[in-house]
Amino acid sequence: MTRIVLVTHGTDGDVLPFVRLGAELRAAGHEITLVSHAPYRDRCDLDFVAIDTPEEFARHQADTAHLMDTRGESSWLGFYLRNGLFDQLLRECHVMMAAHRPGDTVLVGRHTSAVSVRFAGELLGAPVAWVAVSPIQVMSARLAAHMYGTELAPRFAQVRAELGLPEITDWQKWFAGADLDIGLWPGWFDRAGARAPERFALTGFAVPDEGEERLPDGAEEALAGRPVLITGGTGRMLNTRFYEAAVEGCAGRPALLVVPHQDLVPRPLPPEITWFPRLPFRQVMPRVAAVVHHGGIGTLTRALAAGTPQVVLADGADRPDNASRLARLGLAAWLPPARWGETAAALGGVLADRGLAGRLPGDLDPSAGIAGAARLIEKLADPVPPARPKLTPHQRLALRKHLSSAKRDHP
Incomplete structure (x- = not known):
């Protein structure tokens, strides 16, 4: 049984797929902890660590409206500082450090926002999966890396120093450094726009809601x-x-x-x-x-x-x-x-x-994305030993000659 820590941020479309992913992995026998916003504690039955209070989450959500200001009157640094996101990043890292079992822990985070799983993965030597819920997260990675490496860089460097990690000098390269990148959309959707890099495994869509619920009055x-x-x-x-x-x-x-x-x-x-x-x-x-x-x-x-x-x-x-x-x-x-x-x-x-x-495409199974992502994450938890490389005929002949010569020299 592997311990898997999932970290995600946002609203239903960002958090509930991770709730379902955690449930899928738990059903496969793994020990799951979900790290996310306080209001989602009551919407899952996983081991849950809240990164905020309901009041803090409400203030954070109200502040996101300012990020729609296309006139440049808001800044990401201001958003991070107002909402204590650098302190939150450090707390998330400490949660993963406390949960870590050497050689038996996998860290999984929402692509771009869950920087903590990448920092903790470096610190602990644990395998890391970054999961993108939509193509734009991949398309905007270069822009995000630029912002992280300029406007937000001093604060990120401060967090990393507190963790005992060196400053990141190449954020573009760092963004492509997860052990596994997953995209929760199908290939046909990917081909309809800018394509994801080849390193991304596309598993299919993942709807946030899957269980039956009672309709409200009216x-x-x-x-x-x-x-x-x-x-x-x-x-x-x-x-x-x-x-x-x-x-x-x-x-x-x-x-x-x-x-x-x-x-x-x-x-x-x-x-x-x-x-x-x-x-x-x-x-x-x-x-x-x-x-x-x-x-x-x-x-x-x-x-x-x-x-x-x-x-x-x-x-x-x-x-x-x-x-x-x-x-x-x-x-x-x-x-x-x-x-x-x-x-x-x-x-x-x-x-x-x-x-x-x-x-309408034929592959619209709303559970496919979650099931496929879970299988890939399980492989991180139990990696297959590298196969012996296949030799060409020329290499096999050279190897036989070498072994024959070694046998004559050392009978």
Whole structure:
């Protein structure tokens, strides 16, 4: 039984795949610890270490909205300092140091943000897997490495010095230094845009939600009219116009607005739109006429699996890239912010499209990504001994001559 420590940050689309990955690895007989945000403690039954309090997580999420400021008035260093992320990084490293069993521990982290698993892997000599949940994390690695090596470099160097590690002089090279890189999306999605480097093992999509959940009061009645679903995910890192544009685009149609933050709900809501803080998308997605969403990887995966038409109002983070890949394959309508006034027309178009089912890829198993990632991580835990190299005929002949000569010289 190998001890596996998983570290992830973000909201449902970033954290819940790691919850499922931990459950998959535990079912295979491994000892699992998940290190993440406090509110997710009650959403998993794994050994859990919180990196913050619920109040700190709420403040952190509220602050992410400033990262959508494209005018350059916010900075990543300021974001890290305001939210104590360098101290959090050090705490995460100490958690892994305490959990480490020499020769019997694997560290797994969310690509780019879970720098701690890479630092701890260096310090402890433990194998490390970095798991990307969307292609943009790989595409933006050079930019992230530049930022880490410039704006954030002095603070990272300070953390590494406290751990007894040397300063990183080549962040680009360091970013490519994990023992295993995993991408939680399929090959066909990868080929629809910028390709991941060959070192990445692409295992397939990984939806955040997989279990059955009870529908909240009023949801069954609202679903009876086959409404449109509106969702911007569970975070706050959104264009401030997103919900307003989505609601306006659904004018005159029954719709379910799913947003956990009440202050983001447009007021007043039209009478045909019903607000829910949360809905189980596994049950809901097959029962809606279409979904208007932000382009999050978990939402689009669930919509693809259900064969639900999609309109993507994508802005920021991984969303425009995700949306462009879907649009290129004819699997969604994508509108950048400048065209959000066309949402109603785009929604009418996807609802009238009768060819979507014929364009859907065949490999849409929502559990494939998690199962494949777990198998690869298990190989890190139990590496196969290197095979004896295969000799060419010329090498075999030379070896026989050498052995024959050695036998004559030393009878």
